[in-house]
Amino acid sequence: MAEPDFSITYAGPRAEWASLTGSPLWARSIEDVVAAWCARGWQHTFGERVPTPYGLGPEVHGFTLPEGRMVLWVPSYGDIQGQEPVGHETVERVFWILWQAGVRAMLVGGNHGVCDPRGEGGVQPGDVVLPWSFRTHRHHRGLRGTEWANPWPQANLFLDDPFCPELAVGLRDLFQPWVERGAARRVWTAAELRAALVQVETITFETEFDILQHLATNETVTRLQPDRPPVVTLHGDAINPVLARFLGIHVGYYSLVCNYAAGLCPPERIHDTMTTYYREVYPEMVLAVEAEALETLELPAAETCRCETSLQRNPDEFSRAMSGWQEWSQRGD
Numbered sequence: 001m002a003e004p005d006f007s008i009t010y011a012g013p014r015a016e017w018a019s020l021t022g023s024p025l026w027a028r029s030i031e032d033v034v035a036a037w038c039a040r041g042w043q044h045t046f047g048e049r050v051p052t053p054y055g056l057g058p059e060v061h062g063f064t065l066p067e068g069r070m071v072l073w074v075p076s077y078g079d080i081q082g083q084e085p086v087g088h089e090t091v092e093r094v095f096w097i098l099w100q101a102g103v104r105a106m107l108v109g110g111n112h113g114v115c116d117p118r119g120e121g122g123v124q125p126g127d128v129v130l131p132w133s134f135r136t137h138r139h140h141r142g143l144r145g146t147e148w149a150n151p152w153p154q155a156n157l158f159l160d161d162p163f164c165p166e167l168a169v170g171l172r173d174l175f176q177p178w179v180e181r182g183a184a185r186r187v188w189t190a191a192e193l194r195a196a197l198v199q200v201e202t203i204t205f206e207t208e209f210d211i212l213q214h215l216a217t218n219e220t221v222t223r224l225q226p227d228r229p230p231v232v233t234l235h236g237d238a239i240n241p242v243l244a245r246f247l248g249i250h251v252g253y254y255s256l257v258c259n260y261a262a263g264l265c266p267p268e269r270i271h272d273t274m275t276t277y278y279r280e281v282y283p284e285m286v287l288a289v290e291a292e293a294l295e296t297l298e299l300p301a302a303e304t305c306r307c308e309t310s311l312q313r314n315p316d317e318f319s320r321a322m323s324g325w326q327e328w329s330q331r332g333d
């Protein structure tokens with residue numbers, strides 16, 4: 001990886017609210033999404049790729065809402081054609097943009113395959129899930145070259161509640177009417193289901209063995225903790241919740257289940273249900289729910305939301321216990 005070039009300054013719009021939503025909108029072009037939101041009375045103020053210290057970044061779209069709120073949308077998690085999807089460089093570029101733009105809350109929607117030991121009695125394609133946790137991934141790192149490169153030993157970052165609990169309540173209420181309209185089967189919250197996002201370690205889907213490992217873990221934990229909600233895994237994206245916490249961004253993450261994970265049904269059925277949900281079922285619901293969320297949800301309180309209280313400063317002696325602390329303390333950032 002090239003060294004970051006910090007002579008580059010942010011050239012995009014500023015906003016407290018953003019969306020990075022990817023696969024739920026893959027059946028709509030960038031132009032289609034912009035047009036759908038402008039039809040609600042939003043003013044499109046910006047739409048260009050933005051340079052970052054980590055290389056040329058993704059398109060950043062700026063909107064001014066009728067009530068005056070500013071919103072950013074970065075298509076498809078910041079993915080760029082021809083580059084590794086949600087790879088570390090992609091994540092660095094998009095999070096640097098969010099940080100420089102002053103984003104405090106963002107939505108991330110993903111389509112996932114489900115691995116639920118309860119089979120058809122559990123989570124199914126057609127369900128909306130507000131996830132409880134995630135599996136850590138090698139791409140969940142900090143921003144190289146900045147004070148947010150890594151938190152230890154200056155701070156403890158706890159990940160007991162990695163997605164914003166307050167935004168999850170708002171999203172639950174906005175998705176529920178779509179269940180009544182038949183666009184989604186049901187909405188699962190973390191109180192009913194411990195759903196963990198799992199981002200694959202390679203460049204395509206999981207093997208059947210990968211999924212069987214998760215099936216065994218999910219089934220065992222569910223059996224060992226009968227008084228707590230069942231554990232299931234959702235396979236697809238899990239956009240760096242660690243870096244969001246460093247940067248003080250509340251993340252409203254939602255999962256739309258499109259298929260059973262590899263090995264849990266015939267591959268042809270995975271292809272068929274994925275394609276149907278991606279193209280025909282979810283996009284209209286997502287465009288409406290995201291717009292309503294960005295128009296109406298309020299910023300969670302810093303003093304009480306776990307998104308901000310989970311990052312706690314350590315005593316200074318932890319830093320002084322490590323080689324190089326004198327040089328580090330004089331860096332000036």
Ligand SMILES: [Zn+2]
Nearest residue numbers: 164250305307
């Ligand atoms: Zn929060």
